Amino acid sequence: xxxxxxxxxxxxxxxxxxxxxxxxxxxxxxxxxxxxxxxxxxxxxxxxxxxxxxxxxxxxxxxxxxxxxxxxxxxxxxxxxxxxxxxxxxxxxxxxxxxxxxxxxxxxxxxxxxxxxxxxxxxxxxxxxxxxxxxxxxxxxxxxxxxxxxxxxxxxxxxxxxxxxxxxxxxxxxxxxxxxxxxxxxxxxxxxxxxxxxxxxxxxxxxxxxxxxxxxxxxxxxxxxxxxxxxxxxxxxxxxxxxxxxxxxxxxxxxxxxxxxxxxxxxxxxxxxxxxxxxxxxxxxxxxxxxxxxxxxxxxxxxxxxxxxxxxxxxxxxxxxxxxxxxxxxxxxxxxxxxxxxxxxxxxxx
Numbered sequence: 140x141x142x143x144x145x146x147x148x149x150x151x152x153x154x155x156x157x158x159x160x161x162x163x164x165x166x167x168x169x170x171x172x173x174x175x176x177x178x179x180x181x182x183x184x185x186x187x188x189x190x191x192x193x194x195x196x197x198x199x200x201x202x203x204x205x206x207x208x209x210x211x212x213x214x215x216x217x218x219x220x221x222x223x224x225x226x227x228x229x230x231x232x233x234x235x236x237x238x239x240x241x242x243x244x245x246x247x248x249x250x251x252x253x254x255x256x257x258x259x260x261x262x263x264x265x266x267x268x269x270x271x272x273x274x275x276x277x278x279x280x281x282x283x284x285x286x287x288x289x290x291x292x293x294x295x296x297x298x299x300x301x302x303x304x305x306x307x308x309x310x311x312x313x314x315x316x317x318x319x320x321x322x323x324x325x326x327x328x329x330x331x332x333x334x335x336x337x338x339x340x341x342x343x344x345x346x347x348x349x350x351x352x353x354x355x356x357x358x359x360x361x362x363x364x365x366x367x368x369x370x371x372x373x374x375x376x377x378x379x380x381x382x383x384x385x386x387x388x389x390x391x392x393x394x395x396x397x398x399x400x401x402x403x404x405x406x407x408x409x410x411x412x413x414x415x416x417x418x419x420x421x422x423x424x425x426x427x428x429x430x431x432x433x434x435x436x437x438x439x440x441x442x443x444x445x446x447x448x449x450x451x452x453x454x455x456x457x458x459x460x461x462x463x464x465x466x467x468x469x470x471x472x473x474x475x476x477x478x479x480x481x482x483x484x485x486x487x488x489x
Contacts, residue, residue, distance in 0.1 A: 146366035148410040149209065156202055156409045158416035160426035163202075166195030167291060168433040168460065172453035175437055176446055177284050184387035186397045194401075196294055197355045197394075199430070201402055202409075203298065204359025207305050208314065212363075216309040222479045223302045226427070227295065228267070229475040230467050234431050235266050238276070238288060242435060246442050247278035254278060263288070269296045280438050284446070289434050297349060301356045317364045324357040331395040351394065358398050362406060369406065376407045428464030428472065436460050 141147075148154065170192025173180040183189045211219045239260060247254045254260055257277040265271040272292050280286045308314040330350045362369065379400045386392050392400070408414050437456040441447070 141367075141370060143370045143372050144367050145362070145369040145371050145406055145410060148371065148412075149363070149366055153417070154409050155414060155416040156206065157424045157426065158419040159405060159409055160199060160202055160424075161419055161429060162416075163195040163198040164426050164429040164433065165457065166198070167192045167430065168437070168457055169453055170195070171290070171434060171437055172449040172456070175283070175285050175441060176449060176452070178449055183391070185383040185391045185400075186386075187391045187393055189391075189394055189397075193394075197352075197398075197401065198405060199294075199426075200298070200301070200352055200355040201359040201362075201398070201405060204301070204356035205363045205406075206359075207302065208360045208363040211305055211309040211314060216306055218479065219309065220302070220306045222476070223299075225475045225478055226472070227269075227299065230428055230471050231295070231431065232267060233467070233471055234289075235264065238435060239263055242439065243276045243279050246280065246439060247276070248281055249278040266292060269299050272296070280442055283438055283441050285438075287434075288438070289431070291430060291434050294352075297352050300349070301353060304353075305360075320357070320364055321361055324354070324361045327354045327357055328395060328398070332393075354395060355398055355402075358402050362402055369403075371407055371411055373411075373413070375403065376411070379403050379407075422465065423468040423473065425461065425464035425468050428467030429460055432463045432467065433457075433460045436463065 170190045180190045183194050259277050263273050274287045327350050
């Protein structure tokens, strides 16, 4: 294997993937600092009609596809799926409880009696299903320009679906077949290019969203499975940067074609020995907590202070969200992840 191959670095814990996920969460918060006030957002120049928040979501998915494939390779499929449940749901449960019983009563324009007697309040628990996420609570954020309680949660249903796909692929041993996984990525890529699924909708599911997001997720899977053939070299990195600069002048790549340069940039920044972003996450992995808490914190700031400079909203909400995400990691997420090896899981593996 070539000394510069990605596969030489993926077993090391000295990588920047956690830091890049945190940066991706910051990109989402940055985008919402403008969109929540109905201001023109700042677009990614090298990708057509794409905001920084959307780019952050795609980066999340690409890294998830990469790490999930690695996780399944190193663990039994049941243990892998249990770890995914522990990663998503404990922090989400706390978020939903805090939203209904703390945030809602603080900002609702109704009395507590009216708030708690409204069926819409209790239907917010549907959020925990991941697939039915209510967007409003009674009287909450109604004076804001956007009254949604927590917009970014819509992506969790897609992410969890992709986890289920990987579980099935791992349990059926298909995940070991590099060519089939590559074919799965190519299929989703082609469907995106030709927009073949844009008109297929059922049960409020837009398949074009699944296909577009899965293109990035599955490319992360392909990058891991073919890690021994992918060189991590500065000259290639600089070449990709030049391509992106040229693309910026000529209206950018399509979001589908951008998966290739973005994928390589992420892998280089994550594993190149010359890049060290680990100082950003020396206190823990706050990216998930940051992602799920940012929107309601921004909305709460706007509820109390009204319309403000988007850069001030970005700074103030970023600081508060970072602190909440740190608490989420140390008090909930980190502790729950220690339950990966519960006796019930060991029994299932036996």
